[in-house]
Amino acid sequence: MNKFWIVLAHTYWTRFKSKSFLITTGIFLLFIIGIANIQSIVGLFDGDNEPDIVGVIDETDSIYPTLSKSTDQMDSSFVLESVDGSLEEAEEMINNGEYIGVLQVSFNEENLPVGSYHTDQPSNTSVSNILENQLQQIKIAMATNQAGVDQAVIESIYSPVTFDMVPIESADGSTAKTEEELSGARGLVYAMLFLLYMTVLTYGNMIAMDIANEKSSRVMEILISSSSPVSQMFAKIIGIALLGLTQIAIFIIAGYVLIKQKQDELVGGMFEFFGLSDIAISTFVYAIVFFLLGYLLYATLSAMLGSLVSRMEDVQQIMMPVILLIIIAFMVSIFGLNAPDSSFITITSYIPFFTPMVMFLRVGMLDVPFWEVGLGIGIMIVTILIFAVIGARVYRGGVLMYGRSSSLKDFKQAIQLSKKE
Amino acid sequence: MTLRLEQVTKQFGSFTAVNNLSIEIPEKQIFGFLGANGAGKTTTFRMILGLIDATDGKISWNGETIDYSKSDQIGYLPEERGLYPKLKVSEQIVYLGRLRGMKKNDILAELKIWLERFKVPEYLDKKIEELSKGNQQKIQFISAVIHKPKLLILDEPFSGLDPVNVEMLKDAVKDLKESGTSIVFSSHQMDHVEELCEHLCIMQHGKPIVHGGLTEIKRSFGKKNLFIHADFDLDFLKDIPGVVSYKTFTEGCKLQIESEAISQEVLKAIQGKGFVRRFELEEPSLNDIFIEKAGESYE
Numbered sequence: 001m002n003k004f005w006i007v008l009a010h011t012y013w014t015r016f017k018s019k020s021f022l023i024t025t026g027i028f029l030l031f032i033i034g035i036a037n038i039q040s041i042v043g044l045f046d047g048d049n050e051p052d053i054v055g056v057i058d059e060t061d062s063i064y065p066t067l068s069k070s071t072d073q074m075d076s077s078f079v080l081e082s083v084d085g086s087l088e089e090a091e092e093m094i095n096n097g098e099y100i101g102v103l104q105v106s107f108n109e110e111n112l113p114v115g116s117y118h119t120d121q122p123s124n125t126s127v128s129n130i131l132e133n134q135l136q137q138i139k140i141a142m143a144t145n146q147a148g149v150d151q152a153v154i155e156s157i158y159s160p161v162t163f164d165m166v167p168i169e170s171a172d173g174s175t176a177k178t179e180e181e182l183s184g185a186r187g188l189v190y191a192m193l194f195l196l197y198m199t200v201l202t203y204g205n206m207i208a209m210d211i212a213n214e215k216s217s218r219v220m221e222i223l224i225s226s227s228s229p230v231s232q233m234f235a236k237i238i239g240i241a242l243l244g245l246t247q248i249a250i251f252i253i254a255g256y257v258l259i260k261q262k263q264d265e266l267v268g269g270m271f272e273f274f275g276l277s278d279i280a281i282s283t284f285v286y287a288i289v290f291f292l293l294g295y296l297l298y299a300t301l302s303a304m305l306g307s308l309v310s311r312m313e314d315v316q317q318i319m320m321p322v323i324l325l326i327i328i329a330f331m332v333s334i335f336g337l338n339a340p341d342s343s344f345i346t347i348t349s350y351i352p353f354f355t356p357m358v359m360f361l362r363v364g365m366l367d368v369p370f371w372e373v374g375l376g377i378g379i380m381i382v383t384i385l386i387f388a389v390i391g392a393r394v395y396r397g398g399v400l401m402y403g404r405s406s407s408l409k410d411f412k413q414a415i416q417l418s419k420k421e
Numbered sequence: 422m423t424l425r426l427e428q429v430t431k432q433f434g435s436f437t438a439v440n441n442l443s444i445e446i447p448e449k450q451i452f453g454f455l456g457a458n459g460a461g462k463t464t465t466f467r468m469i470l471g472l473i474d475a476t477d478g479k480i481s482w483n484g485e486t487i488d489y490s491k492s493d494q495i496g497y498l499p500e501e502r503g504l505y506p507k508l509k510v511s512e513q514i515v516y517l518g519r520l521r522g523m524k525k526n527d528i529l530a531e532l533k534i535w536l537e538r539f540k541v542p543e544y545l546d547k548k549i550e551e552l553s554k555g556n557q558q559k560i561q562f563i564s565a566v567i568h569k570p571k572l573l574i575l576d577e578p579f580s581g582l583d584p585v586n587v588e589m590l591k592d593a594v595k596d597l598k599e600s601g602t603s604i605v606f607s608s609h610q611m612d613h614v615e616e617l618c619e620h621l622c623i624m625q626h627g628k629p630i631v632h633g634g635l636t637e638i639k640r641s642f643g644k645k646n647l648f649i650h651a652d653f654d655l656d657f658l659k660d661i662p663g664v665v666s667y668k669t670f671t672e673g674c675k676l677q678i679e680s681e682a683i684s685q686e687v688l689k690a691i692q693g694k695g696f697v698r699r700f701e702l703e704e705p706s707l708n709d710i711f712i713e714k715a716g717e718s719y720e
Contacts, residue, residue, distance in 0.1 A: 006519045014508070218503025222564065225470045225497045226520040228489050 003227035004235045011210065011239030016246070025247055029254055036258040052078040052100040054127060055090045059106040063113055063138060067105070070134050078127055087118070094120055103131055111146070113139050185283060185364035186337060192287050192364075193333050193357055195248070199291075200298040200326050203244045207236060207299055208306030208315050211395075215310045230392040233307070237299045244295070286363050286373070293380045294356025298322060300384060304391035307398035325353045333357040340365040350376055352383035422448040422483055422571055424469070424603055429478035431464055431627075438464040440627040442478070446620075451594065451604040453614040453621030453635075457715050460624040462607050463500060466574050469605070470497060482572060493522035496570030500577045500607075502561050506550035510536075510560055513549060514567060521568040528567060535563045539589060555582050562590060566597060573597060573604045579613060591617065611708040621707075625715050635707075642705050644713075647676040647684050650699035651691065661686055673699065677709070 015021055034041065058064040068080045078100065083090050090102040101119030108114050115135045117128045144154050211233075214220045223232060305318045332354055336345040340362055349359040359376040362368050424446040431439040439461040446452040456462050467473045469480055471487045480487060487495070504513055511532065518528035536542045539559045549557060558581060566573065575594070579587045594617060598604055608614050614621060615635065623631040631638055644665060649655060650673035658676060659667035663683035668675045678684060684702050691697060 002522075003520055006516070010516050014505075014512075018507075214505075217506055218499070218501040219505055221472075221499040221501065221503060222497060222517060223520065224472060225495070226492045226517070 004231045007227065007232050007235035008239040008242075011236050012242055015206070015210075015240065015243050021243070021247075025250060028247075028251060032251060032254050033258065036255075052127075053081050053098065054078050054131070055083040055093065055099045055102040056080050057083050057085075057087060057090060057102060057104045059104070060113060063105050063135075066138055067131075067134055070137065071130070074130060074134075091118060094118070100124075101127060105135070112143055188283060188287060189333075189337065189361050189364045192291065192360055193330060196291055196294050196356060197326060197330050199244055199248075199295060201323065203240050203295070204298045204302035204322055204326075205315070205319060206243075207240050208302045208309075208319055209312065210236060210240070211303060211306035212309050212312055212315045215307070216312055224396075229396045233303050233392060233395045234388075237296070237303055241292075241295060241299065283364050286360055289377065290356040290360040293377065293384065297352065297356070297380060297384050297387065298326065300387045300391050304387065304394050304398075307391075307395040329354045329357045333361050336361045337365075350379060352380045355380050422601070422603060424482050424572060424605070425480070426465075426469070427479045427481075429465070429468060429475045429480060431461075431468060431473070432476045438627050439468070439475075442624075442627075442629055444622055444629070444632070446603050446605060448603055449598055449601055450620060451598050451606050451618045453618030454605055454607045454624070455609075455611075455614060455621060455711060455715070456607075456624030460715070461627040462624060463576065464627075465624075466497070466499075466576060466605070466607075469574065470495065492520075493568060494571040496521075496565040496568065496573040498562060498565040498573075498575045498578055502558060504549045504557060504561060504564070507548060509546050509548055510544050510552075511546060513560070514564055517564045518567050521570075523568050531567050532563065535567065538593070539563075539586075555586055558582060559586070559590070562593070566593070569600070569602075571602060573602050575604060576607045577609065578606070579608065579610060587613075611706065611711055615707045623711060623715050630714050631710065638710065639704050639707075642710050643680060644705055644709070645678055645681055645684070646703040646705055646709065647678055647687060648699060648701045648703065649673050649676070649687070649691065649697065651695060651697045653695040655691070658687060658690060661690060677705075 056064055056067065064080070064082050068082075071078075071080055080103075081099075083093075083102065087102065087104060090099065093099045094102060100121065101117055104116045104118065105113055113135055115131065117131060119128070141151070141154070145151075214223065301322055302319065305322065306315065309315055309318050332345070332348050336342075336348075336358055339345065345358060345362065348354045349362050351358075355376045359368075359373060363373055426442055426444045429439060429442045430437065442461075442465065444452070454462055454465070464473070468475050469487065471489070482491065485491075508516075511529065514532050515525055515528050518531075519525065523531075533542065533545070536545060541556060541559060544552060544556065544560070549560065552560065558578075562578060565575070578594070579590060582590065591613070594604065594606070606614070606618060618635060620634050621631075621638070622629045622633075633641075649658075655669070655674045658664060658674070661683070663679045663686065664676050665679060666677040676687065678687070681702065688700065691700075
């Protein structure tokens with residue numbers, strides 16, 4: 001058991017100290033910091049902080065105050081300024097860089113406002129869209145006013161309809177999840193799917209590479225003569241799992257600190273978008289359980305396959321089935337996000353390779369009875385144990401095999417090599 | 422502290438890698454384990470180490486089977502050398518040493534002594550991949566012996582080393598033997614085996630074909646070597662009955678003869694023919710025995 005910890009610590013520390021780990025972690029941290037500060041960064045590129053100015057030539061002499069007021073209320077990135085001169089003079093000021101554009105407003109023959117927006121940046125439609133909308137509002141108000149309709153009537157016409165979804169109590173007494181709960185869960189499921197997908201791809205590959213590396217550098221023969229290959233295999237799987245958790249923890253802490261710092265900016269932003277605040281604690285617990293089980297399953301599979309190849313070049317090839325499995329699982333769950341209660345999703349949630357993603361999706365988005373989740377977890381644990389036993393067997397024999405390999409024949413040979421008579 | 426193999430057989434499917442092998446290696450002995458490539462040496466080593474199980478027979482050390490609880494007392498230098506290329510020498514040896522049950526500080530102290538002994542103390546903090554092949558081999562040797570094993574398996578320990586380094590490692594092996602280690606030694610260099618081993622075994626197709634003490638093996642081989650340097654043509658000697666083989670050199674020839682008595686026949690035959698500078702009867706070398714017993718095309 002003591003040697004188990006030595007291998008585990010070695011796996012963890014050599015990986016932790018490696019340049020590639022430090023660099024990827026560093027890049028991700030920069031990325032997170034960048035995302036959190038995205039507004040300031042965008043602001044940086046905009047140059048000075050003074051708002052852009054749009055000149056308005058108001059030929060109607062009555063629209064400018066209304067337009068200016070409603071634009072200010074919109075909290076848009078520009079302000080309006082009344083221009084007294086001619087259009088040519090105003091266009092001159094666009095070229096000088098003082099205005100980003102000029103809006104010319106006049107009345108048509110029906111006495112309704114028409115506008116034309118002159119700018120040197122016709123590709124930037126955000127300003128012209130806002131102006132068009134504002135002018136539209138004014139036009140509607142004026143037109144209805146002319147037709148003799150009361151302002152209050154207009155407002156009631158345009159106000160959105162009240163429409164609520166009310167979950168009813170089902171036969172067993174539980175309530176279906178409300179819309180808010182569902183969107184919250186959807187956010188967490190999304191995050192979990194991505195995390196599991198990335199983790200399995202990255203760290204599963206890392207395990208397989210690590211083992212293939214020890215085989216190709218032939219250090220394996222010394223290692224397995226000093227401690228049992230089975231304990232080595234699990235020490236590796238857990239060592240790299242801890243490495244992964246360290247990395248994720250660094251990101252979460254960094255993210256948390258940044259959110260704390262920028263609370264004012266972000267409140268109501270990302271949090272509300274994902275609706276993380278509305279989720280039940282049990283969903284978080286399930287997330288962690290399924291994440292760990294999912295990792296263990298795929299890691300055991302990777303370790304087993306990694307022990308079969310003896311050259312780094314063959315790792316990618318032999319890892320293909322694992323990568324395909326995780327991609328299929330990912331696809332199925334993306335489909336499941338929109339139809340979590342379809343029978344296809346129900347069935348796939350019991351297939352151990354898909355359980356961590358699909359069952360979690362069901363747990364998060366539906367009311368799944370506990371025994372169903374328990375069954376899914378049970379099947380996964382049994383599968384992990386089976387793979388651990390087969391994996392340990394294959395590993396024991398596989399690490400002694402050299403040469404070109406990556407086929408079922410080697411699989412059989414590896415088990416034979418390790419056979420206890 | 423005796424290693425004992427009793428009628429050990431290993432089969433891979435229908436292929437028999439090791440067939441009915443029985444050897445015994447007492448304490449303080451270097452046992453030469455020879456055989457052509459593919460004769461079953463590595464398989465035997467792996468069985469001794471417990472990496473693979475014998476199909477039949479029994480392997481015991483001190484009367485007990487070898488498993489991972491004994492790995493702290495066993496050292497192994499595999500034929501296929503392997504170290505982590507990206508690790509420093511010290512990190513490397515510390516990891517492997519700890520896996521053999523040593524404490525980190527003891528390992529570092531011991532490592533410094535060994536590096537001094539091999540005249541490479543400056544390699545302590547170098548990465549393995551920066552070292553030459555011969556120096557990597559020294560590190561590999563240190564990794565096999567740093568924990569002062571009671572049983573040491575050396576598979577081709579001197580291949581790829583220059584003569585100076587071979588001597589250095591040879592002395593280290595002898596010292597280990599003196600300190601009480603049982604050593605199983607495999608080499609294709611017959612002169613090394615002759616120098617180090619009192620007992621040996623030659624394997625062919627998984628079977629031990631020669632087995633015993635070095636002197637008995639040589640004596641029972643019977644055939645002797647006869648070297649003659651002379652100023653005249655010696656070709657006629659190969660027709661003398663009892664001369665098994667004949668090889669010419671620039672200065673003379675080397676005869677292999679069936680027994681000592683034949684040498685006197687040869688002596689009579691060359692008498693009076695001219696000036697003879699050398700006439701020498703020699704024990705057969707291990708090389709001769711090996712070539713005759715183990716194979717046709719062998720270097």
